[in-house]
Amino acid sequence: MIEIRQLHKHYDTAQGRVEVLKGIDLNVESGSITAVVGPSGAGKSTLSHCISLLEKPSSGQILVDGKDLSVLSGKALRAERRAIGTIFQNSALLRRMTVAENVALPLRNLGVIHHEMEHRVAELLARVGLADRANSYPGELSGGQRQRVGIARALALRPRLLLSDEATSGLDPESTAQILELLASLRTDLGLAIILITHEMDVVRHIADRVAQLDGGQIAEYGELRALVANPKSATGSKLLPLRPDLVPAGYDFALTVAYRGNHIDPSWISKLGSEHGATVALLGGSVEAHHEGTLGRVEIGVSGINKERVIEVLDGWGLHATAHSHALGSAAINYETRIEVKV
Amino acid sequence: MSLPTESSTVGTDTPWSELGSLMLPAYAETWAMVGIVMVLVIILGGTMGLALFNTDRRGIFPHAQSHATLSWIVNMGRSLPFLVLMAAIIPFTKWVTGTTIGIWAAVVPMTIAGIPFFARLVQNALNDLPKENLSVGLVTGGSPLQIIGATQIREALPALASAITLNTISMVEYSAIAGTIGAGGIGYLAVTYGYQRFDMNVMIATILALIVTVQIVQFLGDRIARALARP
Ligand SMILES: Nc1ncnc2c1ncn2[C@@H]1O[C@H](COP(=O)(O)OP(=O)(O)O)[C@@H](O)[C@H]1O
Ligand SMILES: [Mg+2]
Numbered sequence: 001m002i003e004i005r006q007l008h009k010h011y012d013t014a015q016g017r018v019e020v021l022k023g024i025d026l027n028v029e030s031g032s033i034t035a036v037v038g039p040s041g042a043g044k045s046t047l048s049h050c051i052s053l054l055e056k057p058s059s060g061q062i063l064v065d066g067k068d069l070s071v072l073s074g075k076a077l078r079a080e081r082r083a084i085g086t087i088f089q090n091s092a093l094l095r096r097m098t099v100a101e102n103v104a105l106p107l108r109n110l111g112v113i114h115h116e117m118e119h120r121v122a123e124l125l126a127r128v129g130l131a132d133r134a135n136s137y138p139g140e141l142s143g144g145q146r147q148r149v150g151i152a153r154a155l156a157l158r159p160r161l162l163l164s165d166e167a168t169s170g171l172d173p174e175s176t177a178q179i180l181e182l183l184a185s186l187r188t189d190l191g192l193a194i195i196l197i198t199h200e201m202d203v204v205r206h207i208a209d210r211v212a213q214l215d216g217g218q219i220a221e222y223g224e225l226r227a228l229v230a231n232p233k234s235a236t237g238s239k240l241l242p243l244r245p246d247l248v249p250a251g252y253d254f255a256l257t258v259a260y261r262g263n264h265i266d267p268s269w270i271s272k273l274g275s276e277h278g279a280t281v282a283l284l285g286g287s288v289e290a291h292h293e294g295t296l297g298r299v300e301i302g303v304s305g306i307n308k309e310r311v312i313e314v315l316d317g318w319g320l321h322a323t324a325h326s327h328a329l330g331s332a333a334i335n336y337e338t339r340i341e342v343k344v
Numbered sequence: 345m346s347l348p349t350e351s352s353t354v355g356t357d358t359p360w361s362e363l364g365s366l367m368l369p370a371y372a373e374t375w376a377m378v379g380i381v382m383v384l385v386i387i388l389g390g391t392m393g394l395a396l397f398n399t400d401r402r403g404i405f406p407h408a409q410s411h412a413t414l415s416w417i418v419n420m421g422r423s424l425p426f427l428v429l430m431a432a433i434i435p436f437t438k439w440v441t442g443t444t445i446g447i448w449a450a451v452v453p454m455t456i457a458g459i460p461f462f463a464r465l466v467q468n469a470l471n472d473l474p475k476e477n478l479s480v481g482l483v484t485g486g487s488p489l490q491i492i493g494a495t496q497i498r499e500a501l502p503a504l505a506s507a508i509t510l511n512t513i514s515m516v517e518y519s520a521i522a523g524t525i526g527a528g529g530i531g532y533l534a535v536t537y538g539y540q541r542f543d544m545n546v547m548i549a550t551i552l553a554l555i556v557t558v559q560i561v562q563f564l565g566d567r568i569a570r571a572l573a574r575p
Contacts, residue, residue, distance in 0.1 A: 054479055078485050086483040092476035096499050096574045105494065106484040139575035153484065 002028040002161045002193050007060035009046055020046045022217040024060070028161065028193040028210075033183065035196045035204040035225075037236070038214035044197045047214065048165040051195065052086040053077060064160055082110070085154030087164040091146040093138040099125065099149050100134040106156040124152040128182060144175025151182060155190075162186065165197045180207050184292065205240050205289050205296075213239075229296045232257040232323035241287040241298045252282060252302035258315060258322045259298045269318055270301065277314055279306040357545040358537065366537075367530065367549055373447060374529035374557075377522070378515045380451050385458035385511060390504075392418065392459060393466025394492060400467075402475055404488050421460030426518050429457055430525060450527030454518045462511045469503035470496055502572040509565025513558050520554065530554065 009021040020043045028034045038044050049055040051062060053069055062070040064083045072080055093102045100121050107117045125131045128148040138146050147167060154162060168176040184207045186192050198204060204211060211228055213221040213236045221236045228237040273279045286299035303311055308324050315322045358366060396418065398404045399411035430453040437452040438444050477499060481491030523531020530550050538547030
């Protein structure tokens with residue numbers, strides 16, 4: 001279990017002090033993936049550098065199984081940092097080393113004896129599906145393969161936490177999918193705690209268990225991915241499952257965002273609102289995603305012929321969570337712009 | 345090697361048949377000088393280059409003040425033309441070697457000129473490496489020496505080979521300049537025979553030897569750099 005407590009980080013620059021992280025609290029349990037998302041400049045990379053112990057926090061703690069690693073330096077730091085495996089954005093392999101040598105680097109640095117090292121490297125390369133590329137050089141691999149070597153290197157010292165800062169940005173969709181599948185299997189098979197720092201919501205939606213939304217150096221929203229998506233009021237939830245509504249037709253009284261989850265989603269509730277409660281319902285947009293624990297969905301509907309509180313109550317009775325929009329209907333422009341903004 | 349004397353006849357060309365016995369020992373001296381200097385320059389200049397890089401922002405021990413001081417010293421060493429440097433440090437050379445002529449007397453100024461030059465070349469080679477290399481060294485648990493070995497020197501080997509090539513060629517050139525103060529080597533031949541005695545044959549042979557030497561050094565250096573590069 002990795003606990004980040006009240007992490008602060010500032011830089012003193014010529015223009016004065018820049019507060020980049022303003023008290024981050026984050027728990028990452030073993031066997032789970034926590035995604036840290038946020039706009040550019042939110043402090044994601046700074047957080048990543050602090051967690052990978054490349055930068056000292058200004059204050060706060062980074063506890064691995066109760067031990068604060070953020071205060072260590074020198075030899076003690078080198079010994080303890082093996083608890084945290086880091087995956088870099090562009091894989092950052094050493095170009096003059098073979099794949100096997102790259103993976104062996106952490107083992108060599110810690111003085112693991114030769115024959116054990118060979119065995120471990122072979123095991124790691126098999127784990128990431130690159131057993132046959134041991135003697136290749138990074139320059140001979142695709143971006144996705146290089147990133148898998150990077151993951152093997154990060155796993156070499158059997159870390160408790162795997163930290164990935166934008167590991168899939170710049171990869172094609174197929175390689176991204178492979179990397180995500182690999183990370184998801186590491187979570188399950190090795191019980192790793194994984195922190196996934198990314199600006200790509202697609203990545204998060206597919207494998208995250210929890211999501212922390214970082215904004216202006218603070219965690220603006222944090223929770224289980226499923227809970228965030230199921231909460232129609234959650235801004236992070238709408239970014240995770242952005243709706244792509246058609247233009248809102250005039251003549252409806254109000255709009256609702258309805259969130260639901262389950263292993264299969266029965267869409268008959270839309271017609272039931274009409275047949276059993278006399279409402280007129282227009283489906284404005286929707287988004288359904290497969291998640292490893294079941295399906296997640298959000299739809300937006302325009303409603304008339306029933307009052308707002310009543311329809312929310314009815315939906316609640318069916319296990320659907322709904323929230324009404326504050327904006328008026330009949331104004332396609334406003335609605336559309338709101339959606340665009342939400343999709344950033 | 346025979347030294348020119350007062351009685352030497354001005355303008356007499358050494359016959360081509362005797363050039364070999366005149367040139368070969370001098371050529372060996374040139375390489376002895378360049379060889380000794382390059383060993384010292386690679387060790388001392390290389391260390392200085394590593395220090396320059398590692399005290400800079402991307403280094404293991406960033407320290408603006410140390411970096412600025414080192415950089416200032418290197419610039420100072422680089423700012424004097426070799427001939428001026430050589431003349432200026434004669435007392436120091438004498439103190440170190442006990443003499444002001446001969447191979448060893450040339451080795452001192454050549455080394456002093458070569459160190460800052462090589463230091464900058466090493467610094468540039470390291471600056472061209474990906475900036476994540478330091479982070480990689482740190483997160484994989486490397487000690488400073490392991491980081492320097494694996495992520496700096498080893499990764500920069502092709503560029504370092506090119507730097508050594510460039511530096512060697514400069515040192516061949518400097519050894520010829522050192523010849524003017526009696527350092528020995530083919531530079532000394534060029535001065536004493538070619539310049540003072542108008543011996544055209546020695547002059548031509550010296551020039552050819554220098555041209556061929558530089559071409560061969562560059563050719564070998566390029567080959568080595570290419571062999572060290574990885575896809
Ligand atoms: N070394 C530094 N000195 C000063 N400011 C910095 C430094 N590193 C990052 N920052 C500032 O911190 C903010 C967050 O940066 P970063 O962590 O890279 O954000 P993100 O990865 O979310 O885009 C930016 O405004 C950036 O200018
Ligand atoms: Mg960033």
